Amino acid sequence: MIVSFDIGGSAIKGGFAHSETEITALPRRATPGNDFAAFVEVMRDIISQAPEQPESLALSIAGVVDPDSQKLTCANIPCIHGRRLAEDLQTALGYPVLIANDADCFAMAEAISGxxxxxxxxxxxxxxxxxxxxxxxxxxxxxxxxxxxxxxxxxxxxxxxxxxxxxxxxxxxxxxxxxxxxxxxxxxxxxxxxxxxxxxxxxxxxxxxxxxxxxxxxxxxxxxxxxxxxxxxxxxxxxxxxxxxxxxxxxxxxxxxxxxxxxxxxxxxxxxxxxxxxxxxSQCRIEPGLIGAALLGLRDVEERRRAA
Missing domain, CATH: 3.30.420.40 (ATPase, nucleotide binding domain)
Incomplete structure (x- = not known):
């Protein structure tokens, strides 16, 4: 099981994914745009509601990660803009973290489920x-x-x-x-x-x-x-x-x-x-970012298992 997130400038949506067809969405939470510690706490609280220990976290974000520096460009959430967000969240939360662009997550959701x-x-x-x-x-x-x-x-x-x-x-x-x-x-x-x-x-x-x-x-x-x-x-x-x-x-x-x-x-x-x-x-009208992030996260977990 993984915890997936769809993170926007105004709201954070979380969900639990057990498989590509079993994804449970949670209520939205306000995004702490200027306070990274508060941002982490919102994520921590969502993770704490998981029915079991997650294997990893997968995030859909309206931004892009530089493949060389791993720094995130996300102008509408100042507290995470310019950070090596995957590394920072892994340190703060203790789980492997995958980050993907929200449009990419939308495309993934439509390709697999839409x-x-x-x-x-x-x-x-x-x-x-x-x-x-x-x-x-x-x-x-x-x-x-x-x-x-x-x-x-x-x-x-x-x-x-x-x-x-x-x-x-x-x-x-x-x-x-x-x-x-x-x-x-x-x-x-x-x-x-x-x-x-x-x-x-x-x-x-x-x-x-x-x-x-x-x-x-x-x-x-x-x-x-x-x-x-x-x-x-x-x-x-x-x-x-x-x-x-x-x-x-x-x-x-x-x-x-x-x-x-x-x-x-x-x-x-x-x-x-x-x-x-x-x-x-599109056919995935409800939470395509959350679905796409979940799909990417589940596949990442599967690939890491095969490589182990």
Whole structure:
């Protein structure tokens, strides 16, 4: 049995995993963002509720671990940002610790327990506040040690013009330090940024989508530009990875007509032709980070047993 965690800026979710199909989730706890000792105590308290002694801990975190230095980049939780977190937690809690990026955990959950079942190569895409992704091949997470593989949201590749008639798109600065990344236009905040550019009006992504579904011409223009900017880099990711399914999570994935349109736009732009949907809603709607971390942790325990 392992204890898995889905750690976000506002909440820590814990769970106990006995197998890939037996994962019990616990209530959320507030994340102590600025106090590492308090952060450790929340984890310790969750571990204390385990029905038996865990073999290891597995964490899903909205950040990436540098594979060389093992330092974590996690800007929204200051007390763990820049730490060798696996080492620090192992010292504090006394258990082996595995850390994975939350988008990677989402991809793993979808590949094993969700929409990617039966597919060799699964590219999990996140369209939430921003854009993220993870890549699973033959049931294994690609580049699990770092969390960088699959990050299609962070590359300066957005088009300079989009829409019909074409509109000039600024190379917006991205939180990763580059400019013109997919992340700046592809998530909910990006859609809002595009609507402001086109119409000079600040609306939430929910309002923009609602107007689009109601037939509003201005919102339709925003969605035209959005598709022109997001579909090509996602199609490129499919071409490069050979993925045969792209489960999508995040808030925008809940808008079925938007995913249907994105699926059609991506399939028009890829080399391999599918007569079925490629870009699909995720199926692990509840706690995919927790599930993905559990799956990775269980497999890590199994591999360490075989190596012993």
């Amino acid at each position: 929409a990617g079942r039966g597919h060799r190569i699964v590219f999990g895409a996140i369209l939430g506040t921003g854009v993220g992704g993870g890549l699973v091949s033959d049931g294994r997470l690609v580049n699990a040690s770092g969390g960088f593989a699959g990050e299609w949201g962070h590359a300066p590749v957005i088009a300079a013009y989009a829409g019909n008639p074409p509109v000039a798109i600024p190379a917006y600065p991205c939180g990763c330090g580059q400019v013109g990344c997919v992340d700046t236009v592809g998530g909910a905040r990006g859609m809002e940024r595009l609507h402001l550019l086109l119409h000079g009006t600040n609306l939430s992504s929910e309002e923009i989508v609602g107007l689009w579904l109601a037939g509003d011409a201005g919102a339709a223009a925003t969605l035209d530009v959005y598709m022109d900017l997001v579909a090509p880099p996602l199609a490129l990711a499919v071409n490069i990875t050979g993925a045969t399914i792209v489960p999508v999570g995040g808030g925008l994935s809940n808008v079925e007509p938007l995913l249907t349109r994105l699926d059609e736009a991506v399939r028009k732009r890829i080399l391999r032709k599918f007569d079925r949907s490629l870009v699909v809603p």
